[in-house]
Amino acid sequence: MKTALITGANKSIGFEAARQLLQHGYHVYLGSRDLAKGQQAADQLKSEGFAEVEPIQIDVTDGASIAAARQALGQKTTVLDVLINNAGISGAFPQEALGTDVRAIKEVFETNVFGVVGVTQAFVDLLRQSPAPRIVNVTSGLGSLTLHNDPSWKYYAVKAAAYNTSKAALNAYTIMLAYELRDTPFKVNAVDPGYTATDFNHHSGPGSVADAAARLVRAATLGPDGPTSQFFSDDNAPETGISPW
Structure with a gap:
């Protein structure tokens, strides 16, 4: 049975x-990040008849938490087939280039960029076994x-x-990572779930959570001939599904 780890998966698109x-x-x-909320989410899925799910506590902004999650997962499996780096934050708005405090920008980068780097580096050894x-x-x-230009x-x-x-920085890291893994069976892609109605945007988006999640799953289940180092966005490029960087 294939295995997958999804960060920020206790609600919304990740769930x-x-x-x-x-x-x-x-x-x-x-x-x-909150194990109790993760357990509640897992219990909800189990109540729907899905037995193959279990929570893992992981705060992507905390190196010790990432290391503990890697150790915990390593006690459960020797192989990880899919990693979906889903955890993310928006930060408070507005966000002017000249008026936003540097600390606020760093806080968003801690989750959206450095968190992805930390989690990927921690779990890549299990992914290499797939x-x-x-x-x-x-x-x-x-x-x-x-x-944007x-x-x-x-x-x-x-x-x-x-x-x-x-x-944009996450997209750049995706390109670097895909290049580094280019001669392996890895497929590494960035996926835009689209402007989706979630707590993230106060449910202002027109898209459905089901459709957004399907975009992630499509990239997570690519076959051996599937693309790597792509920026998938049905919203930006409805005809091709590939967004310009």
């Missing part, structure tokens, strides 16, 4: 991605530098000095 991977026959380790490892970095369409883009005016730049 739904866990449900969909369970439907695909995976054993899912449901990462949550015959077909997949890493999915959950980004945003707002992380596209190309589109195009006045005709529909989200051109949605500038956020902390959130958008953190996702």
Whole structure:
């Protein structure tokens, strides 16, 4: 049975991605900063008939927590097939380039960038044991530098000095990681779940959680001929599904 770890999976898109991977026959380790909330989420999925799910406590901004999660997972499995780096924060708005406190920007980067780097580095040894490892970095369409410099883009005016730049940095890290793993079976991609109605945006998005999670799962279950080092965004590029960086 294939295994998957999803960070920030106790609610919203991460939770739904866990449900969909369970439907695909995976054993899912449901990462949550608060173990009690993770257990509640796992119990909810079990009540729906999914037995192959269990919570893992992990705070992606805390190196000790990441190390403890790696140790805990290593006691349960020797192989990890999928890592979905889903945990993320937006930070407080507005986020002006000249007016946002550096500490606020650093806080967003701690989760959205450095958290992804720390988790990926900690769990890559288990991923290397998989015959077909997949890493999915959950980004945003707002992380596209190309589109942010195009006045005709529909989200051109949605500038956020902390959130958008953190996702652009995450996209850059995804490219570096994919390059480093280019001669291996790894598939490493950044996926924009789309503007989705969640607590993250006070349910202002038009997209559904189910559709957003399906985008992550699609990248997590790519076949051997699937692409790597791509920025998937149905929102930015509805025809091709590949967003410009």
